[in-house]
Structures are given as structure tokens and as C-alpha cells.
Amino acid sequence: MTRLAAGPVFERVLTTRIVAMPAALDAARWPAGHVALRTAADEVLITPPLADARVADEHAIVLADGSFFGGWIAPALALAVLERECEWEVPHARPAFAQGMVAGLPVKLWLESERVLVLVAAPFAHDLAERFVA
Amino acid sequence: MNEFVERQISLAWNDPKPAYDVVIVGGGGHGLATAYYLAARHGITNVAVLERKYIGSGNSGRNTTIIRSNYGIPEAVRFYQRSLELYSTLEAETGRWVMHKQKGLLWMAHTEAGVRAERSRATVNTLFGAKTEYVTPQQVKEICPQVDITGSGVWPVMGASYHAEGATARHDRVVWAYAEGAMQRGVHIHQNTAVTGLQMNAGKVTGVQTNNGPIAAKIVVSAVGGHVTTLAAMAGVRLPIRTHPLQAYVTNHYAQSFDAIVASMNLLFYVSQTARGEMLIGAEIDRQPSYSYGAGHHFLQSCSHRAITVLPFLRNLRIVRQWTGVCDMSADYSPVMGVTGVDGFYVTTGWGTWGFKAIPAGGEQMAELVATGVTPELIAPFALDRFARDRTMADRGSAGTH
Amino acid sequence: MRIIVDGTPVEFAAGDNVLGAMLRAGLRPTSGGCLCLGGDCPHCLATVDGIAYVRTCQTAARPGLIVQSFPDDGYPPLPAGSTREPAVTARNIHCDVVVIGQGAAGRAAAAAARQAGKQVVTLDASAGEEVIGIYAGPLVVARTAAGMLHAHPRVEIIVATGAAEIQPVAPGNDLAGILTARAAEALVAAGVDLGRVVAVGTPPAGIKVEQAEGELLRFEGTLRVAGVVMRDRNGSERRYACDTAVVGLGMQPRDALLRMGQGLAVRAVGDAARASDMPPCPLAGTVCACSGVTVADLESAWQRGFHELELVKRSTLAGTGTCQGMACMPHVRSFLAARGGSLQPPFTARPVTRQLTMGEASAGSHHQAVPRTALDGEHRRLGAQMDRIGGWWRPWHYGNPLREYWAVREAVSIGDVSTLGKMQVSGPDALELLERLYPTRVKSIAPGTARYVLMLNDRGYIFDDGLICCDGANRYSLTFTSGGASFAELWVRDWAESWKLDVRILNQTMALGAINVTGPLAKELLARAGLPNAPKYMQLASALVAGVQCRVHRLSFTGELSYELHHPAEHSVVLWRQLLELGKDLGIKPHGLQTLLQLRLEKGHIIVGQDSDFDSTARRVDMEWAVKLDKPEFVGRQAVVRTNKVSLDRQLTGFEMEGVAPIEGSSIHFGSEYAGYVTSSFTSPVLGKAVMLGWLRLFDGKLPDAVLIDGRSAQRVPVPFYDKAGGRARV
Structure with missing residues (x-):
């Protein structure tokens, strides 16, 4: 299947990935200019990555992570694709985090009023580029 | 006049008696075939079949009517080959047209591992009497010209096993043919009769409780689908069975031109054309936990998508009806037949997605067990105690099967 | 403006549907029968633009539309072509309320919901929005001119689909020229001349008719109705000559969607909620036009013991065709009520209510996305034959598997093992968790070392294998097989949660790349890459390799000196290219999965899922050494203890034979008896013979030594086949 419309450019997104006790993540504060995606009760993904990430959990796993692909795109494009490719309801509040299957891919979304961050695990980058197009 | 309207079979109903020699619980194909063979082969006619709703209302009427014997282990190949043979003579045996038709079954592989599996299947089948050969993509095209062997450029066909004796029959008619044959020989069939309990005395089953009162029996056979664990639990028998949904749909009617049954191991679908001309499409259930086909719409969506990938002509066919059955899966994905450890209580279950094709042999063998008290050699490997004896029968040939 | 009907252009007016245009031109649908123009009956079907079974009354006419009648003597042909038409798209709408139907009741329901502040989506069949089903979710699926619509209501679904008119059942009801009252009204309004009209039952509004009195006996005519024969109160017949017969026999609710939505928040309003009128018990004629079922067929079925509505349906096929019982169900129920004395509930309603093509059904679906490693582009550039293996795209070989094989055995080779499952576990209870999960003594795995482990389920069966690496106190890295990783992750998480540890x-499976450097010159290659003191067998080290931070695992699956370099996946390409460059004069070549599978077979290493089965115990695969029963507790222990008390019936074992290896799946015989089958086989270049793993039955408690495989002599031999002392792997 070929699509003529050029899609957004997705590239590797560097993050800091932290797995820690939920309470430690609840209490943590991140510097301004970083987006923190709470992907699970015990996991947060911060982009751009933090130089020095700390949480109050000595057993926390803190890693520099380059395992996601994605990019910031215009809300209009994001919503047009989501209307076509997403069965679940995307939150209306802004900013908002959401994740689930979109176009058959496990996608993470960070929705701001002026832009939307779309992330997918790097091994699905090829499929994201093919499917997340207008 | 529609030649496919059933115009032959007569069902003669009786009032229930307080006691029978044998009570069979479950008026599906397996229960009715067991009753038929008890009467026809062993002269045991003081038999009642108890059905919760109407005969064939369970999985016997909700399957995809495929008959095949291309399994992966010798015990299974032998058993299903017997069933396949009995099916091929069922019309002669009962004098009824069950629309049996040998069509040939193509099981396509789209990966190297799939190719290995199909080669392997052909080998073990051939050894134990089933006619299965490994075929190349070009041969696939010759057998079924509608197959796009490039798989729409996404899932190319790399090879297939071809099971020449694969066949289909009309599921309801099989049920009714056995019911009629049993009734003609004196068997009673009672519909709308739900078994609510088992009567036990000194560790032996003595009869059943039903919504219409008790019925005494020397032997009780459970041929129940879906609720089998509940019934067995009444006798204190634990069955290692889980129940999964299984879905399928049919299109409108089209002139006959799709001869084979076509299935894909990787894309998990099977497609055939019924005698009446509908295209019948079903999904395999995949035992890999990483796959899940949600019920209902997601199934229709995804199964259509996968089937069109290899059979693009399906794209413009219109669907008329979608339905769901259930399958009882045993821990090793092989059926469970025979004694239970409780005197007078036999079971035939675990028919997963392969129950329809097993009806004749399952019925024949269970009838022999009931009549003689001795487990026939053909079904001995499928005994319930194999789980406790560590004699399970992992059958890769049944993997994700129907 | 013209449509093309069976090759002939037919004029149509703005707003016409296909059927209207045909009737205006004096054409009629193939089947005959009473037309309803409401999308309920099966009498106006044709093939439209290549799609058979389209209701022409529901299809807007547009210039150039190709309409083909069905063949007189059978069903339409299956489409032959495999046209790559553009996929139908789907659109998702989330709202509070979906109202299906926009007649008076539907409009009122929508207005009321909007009044109450609800977001409302309305779907109207007359505007080309045909609802095909209601599913759990809840989800309403509709076909629209713009593609499929998937509406997801948060609050409720309101079915306002109205009612359908009951069809006439009498001899001659398959003639053309019979209309329902509403259909007659619509055609007259559209300017179609009905000629001389006779009305049976409630007459149509605003049309001049002759009212036929009494009980309907039959329609008369050839192809087209020419008269209606009635029986009056006195029992005498009277024939009413006509050009068109119009019937007003009562209504039944269009409630299939309501019944389909049982258990969901679905309610009906207006006529869709009404009770069905019951026609009198039919006496003769076609009951179900879709399947060609007559009243005589119903009578015959009843006489032969088919009394339940579902059995009558299944045996006569009434209700199994295109209209799914809309036309016949009231008559079949009435017939059974007359014979059996009680009215049986209608057929179970299931999707689809209005038909859709498989292409439309598939809208919004995609091919299963198969993940690609960071090296996917490298493999393809190197000309690899890619295959979907264990849920990933992986290189099967790079064109010459034999050269890849020898590179590993004699020089050095690299392989992409990024697909291995990889997981980090830390925390106060990390050791406790792994001790309970694994059948090995985890405590004895020293920091900086690794151990091969089996993973058992609670039945004691092997479901995966991998490594436990100790990274420090209560910090571990685990690896799993590529295909088993997602299940293994669930397994670890589920147990950790249920034990409240x-x-x-x-899960780092997708975050970390992994490259296996293997072959006698592997150490030399790593030295060139900046790692002169590589770790020793089954040890780990963190190090820079070719400038990339790696965790280096010294292990061996191929039987040669091997290092697995785990590293952030974003650096895979650099590392891969550097290694190939640095090893150029060492004869380096990348190897694919095919070669890896062959190399490990020479070492007798099993592949879980290929050699083992889903009921394989460690004893069955001859790996009891990997299960420490002196540990008091681990998942599967009880089952292993229990099955160990039973005699062994079969075992996975090694075989050798002269000549070319038989294919995997080949049967093994002991004398004339079936004894098992081959799970892995390979003609070993280095050994000059065939090596195999396979299942072998015990005979009198013993494994036979000499067997026949594929009819040829073979010997059971202990594994490994190659480098039995292990000197090459452990140097």
C-alpha cells in the first residue's frame, strides 16, 4: 500500500527512563522544559533526558533510553490520524498523556494544545512512519 | 425449489421413561453419534439422550464443518483418519444426504518455521495413513487459483501442506442423521431437558436429576460442550478443560468455484465454500498468549483483513452473518475420552475446535466402551488419567486448529 | 443522467435510487416478489459496480453506475479478479448517544438527548448510513458513503429504526408488480405509474385503488401480477384484475439491533419498540425468498418432527439468506404457533443487520506489525533473506549459509541477537522473586556471572529458557528467548504481584541491541575493538567496544568462543559496522538464523518450542541438571516431583547417521515400531554426517540405541555432537 501524502518525520527520541516505587515517582518533581510521561504506576519516561535524575527509591532503575521513535506533530494532523486509526477515546484535557493501540501499534501520546508528541518503540518505527500519515 | 432444504429426515419424539440403561447428556453430534452406534452396532437401545435446548444447538451447529485427519501425532492421525473414513460412508450408512464433499485442504505457510511444520505434518500424516503432501507455492496456485501467492506482497506463500482427503459436510444434517438413526432403533431423545445433578450411590453413578425430574441410568455418558466441567464436578471428577470462544462468519451465496479449503497457519484463518455457495470464514484460535482476538467486531475486522491478504477476491463479497461458538480446550490440546474413575460415568470432551470432525469416530468408540466396558485401543491414549500419569499428548498438528 | 442496467443505459432523475430508476423504466428486479423499498425485503438485489447482493432500493443512482441482474438459474459468480482497490477507511467517533434512524421518533430522541446536554451522533439509513451491527464496547458500526464509521457511545444507543411491513405469503407472491403500501406511496410520489392498482389489506394513502375484500388466496399472472384472487366471507373466490397489487398486511418492528445489543445500554423508541403484528398462518406460497422455502417445506418439516423455531430454520433454511429472516420470520412464527400452540421467540439476532463487504469489514485493520531490530536496515543492505521469526523480522541467511557456517567455525562472525528478551529486576525482594520463579539456585550466581536457566510453568513444563545475570546485590538481568519474551515478562510481573514482592x-527488550561475536578469532576481534581483556566463560563485564558502551556476556550457543554485546539499540548500527570493518582481514561474515540453528544443533542445545513441546519436562528433554529439586520451592516443583514418580515414556535425544540429514519431522522407528520423530536435523559440514535431535520412546524402560530414521540406520548418541569436551567454547 503506498500513500502519496508525506507523513511527519519521526526520529529517535532520547529519554530518561525510571522504574521506581509509585510513591517515589508521585513525589518526584522534574525540571521545567521536560515532559514526564507516566507510562505505568512504577515507570516514568522523561524527555529530553535528564542529566541527573533522582528519585527517593534506592532500588530504582534509572537509565538513559533511546528505545523510542517519534516526534512532535501538529494537533490537527494527530487528531485526523487518531480519528481514523484509534478506537479508544483520546483525553480532551491538555496537557494529557495517553497510550494504547493506534493503527495496530502500541503508541504513547503526549497531547498539548499546540503540539502532540507521538512515541512508539523503535522496532515499530518503520510501521509508524507508514501508518501515522494524513 | 431449493435442493438444500432438508426434506428427508424424520424425528420421532417420545415421553421420557423413569429409567434407561444408558443416559447420554448432551444432544450434540458426539452424544447422538454415541447413541446411534450403541443402537446400530451393539443393539443397546434402552438409551436416552438429554439435551438442554434443541439437538445440535451447541457447537455441533456452530463450527466450520471441516473434516480432516492431518494431525501431528500418530494417535491423533489414526483416530481422525477413522473419523474421516466413517464420514465418507455416513451417507451410505444412514441413507441421508449430509452434503459430504471431499475438497482437499491447503494449509499454507508464510515463514521458514511454517514450512518446516508443514513438511513435518506431511511426513507424519503419510506414515499413519492420512493423505497429506507438501506442496510448493506454484502447486498451491494450481490447487486453488484464487490464492494470491504473493500474499498481497506482505505475506507471501512459502509452501503448504495439501491434505487431499480434507472434506466438509453440513453440520446440522450430521446431527439429525444420527438422531434419526438412533430414534429409529428405539433411542429416546429429550430436548429442553437440562441435567441439574448426578445421582450417586456408593461411588457409582445411578442416574441424573433434570429440570423434568430424575432419570435413573446404569451408565451416564457426558457428551456436553461448554459446561462440561460443571457436570463432571457433580461426579467429583476434575477435568483439565478451559473454554475459549471461537468465531466465524458467512457471506451470501455465490456460484460454486472455490473448490478447496484454504487455511493459513500464520494468518490464522480458514476459508471454504459451502455446498450452498456461501463463503465460510473462521479464525483459528491461537494458543500463544501474545495474540488475542477480541470478540465480535475486532474479529470480523481483523479476520477479514487477513483473509483478503491471501484471497483478494473476497474483498467484495458481502457478509450476512457472524456467530460465536465455544471450544473446550484440554491442557494438552487433545480430546479426553473414556472412563473417569467414577463407576458408570464416562466422558467425551476437550473437543476444542476439532469436535465436528471427530463425531463419527468419537461416537463409535464411546459406544464400544459403553457396550463392552473395555476402552477401545483407538481412544486409549486419550484417557483422562493421562494427565496424572504424565502421558500427555502435545499435538503441534492441532496447533491453532479447527 | 443514466445508469447502466444489464448493458442498457437507463435514465434517472435527481434523488432516484437505482430501483426507482429501473421501475420507472419498466424494468424489474430478477427475483420478483413484493418490493418494500425500505431495505427489508430481499427482492431488489442486484450486482452493483461489481458487488453482488446490493439492495438497489438503498443505493442512490449516479451516472455510469453498472447494475447487473442475477443469473436466472443460480447465484452470481464469485469475483475472479484480485484488484488492488484502495482500502476502505474507518472513522471513529466518540459521543454520548448514538441514535440509529432519523424518522420522527429518532429525531425526537436525538433532540431530547441534545436538550439534556448530550453529544449525539445520528445515523440515518435513508442518508446512506447503514448500521451493520452493535457490538460490546459498546460500538456501533455503520457503512457510510465516506467509508466505515465506528461510533463509540459513552451513555447509550437508541434504536429508532422504525418498522418493516409484513410481506404477503400466498401462491404467486414471487411475481413482479407486488408492492407494500409504503413502497407504492413512495413510487407514486416519485412519478412512477403503477397502472391499475388493487389493494389488499390496509390501502396506501393518496393512491386510487380498488380495494380487494376478504382473505388473500393467490396472486395470478406470468412474471408480472395480473390479478389478485380473494375469498370472501361466504367462501367464494373473486379475482381482481390489476397491473399492480399493493399489500398492507401490518408491521413488525425493525428491532434486530435492539436484540443484538442485549446486555448493553440499548433501547428502542417509536415503531422499533412496537410489538409485531402476526400474520395469519400461511397456507401456501413462498415463505422465504432468499432460500426458496415454501409453506409446504414448513409443513413437511413440522410433520417430520422439526418443531423448535431454530430447528425449522436450520432444516428449511428459512431466514438464513440475505435478509436474515426479516421477510419470513413473522410467517414462520405464525405457522409454528398455529401447529404447536405457542408463539416462539424470534431468531437470535446477530451481526450483520445490513450487509457489508469483507473489504468494508476490514476497514481500520492493519497487517500485524512485526518489529524490526535496529540492524534491520543493515541486514537488508547486506542482501539478507528476511523472515518473520519468533515475532520479529530477522535475517534467515545472507545468501550463502555455508560460508556463514564456516566463518563461525573457523574465523569470526557476528549475528544480530537483539530480539532476545531482556529484563532488569531490582529491589529488596529481587533475589527472593527469582528463587521462587526459577528451578536453579539463584543465590549461588555470583555478581558479574551468568547462568543458563530453564523456565517452568506450574505444571512443570518448560516454556522458555535464558540467562540470569547477577549485576550486584538484588540486581539482576534476565534474558528470554525472542519468541517467549512477551509471555515471560507477564509471567515475572504476575508472580511478583501475586507474591506482593x-x-x-x-523490560529492556526493545531498548537494548545485542550482537553475538562468535568464532575462534572473536577474542582477536574484540581486542581490535578496544577490549583486550574480554571476560571469561559465563562472566560479564561492562566495557567500551568500538566506542560503544556494552555489557559483554561471555557465553556460547554456537560452540565457539562467543561474546554477546548488549548495548543501547541506538548504537547498534555503529557497533555492527565497526565490527565488520575491524574483522575484514579476519574473514568476518555476518550469520543468519539458519546458520545459528545449525551451529547450536551440533552442540545439542535445544530450541524451546522447536525441540521441546508444551508438555516437555526437564527430564523429558534430558536436562534434569537444570532443575534443583533440593530447593524447597519454585514454580513447577510440585509437578516435577509428581511426574518424576511416573516412569519416563519418551525423551529428547541426539542421533547421528551417515549421509544427508532427513527433514525435520521425519519419523523414527525401532524395528517396525514407531518410536518418535526428528525435531532438528542438519548435515554437519564439520562432522561429515547428519546430526539430529528427536523424540524417542522408551521400550521396556530403555531408549533403543539403533533406530531407523526415514528408513535409514541411525545411532542414538549423547550430545554434543561437536567438540564433546567443550574446549572450543570455553577457551
């Missing part, structure tokens, strides 16, 4: 778990 204090651990942190991170």
Missing part, C-alpha cells in the same frame, strides 16, 4: 521490573 518489593521489586522493580524493567
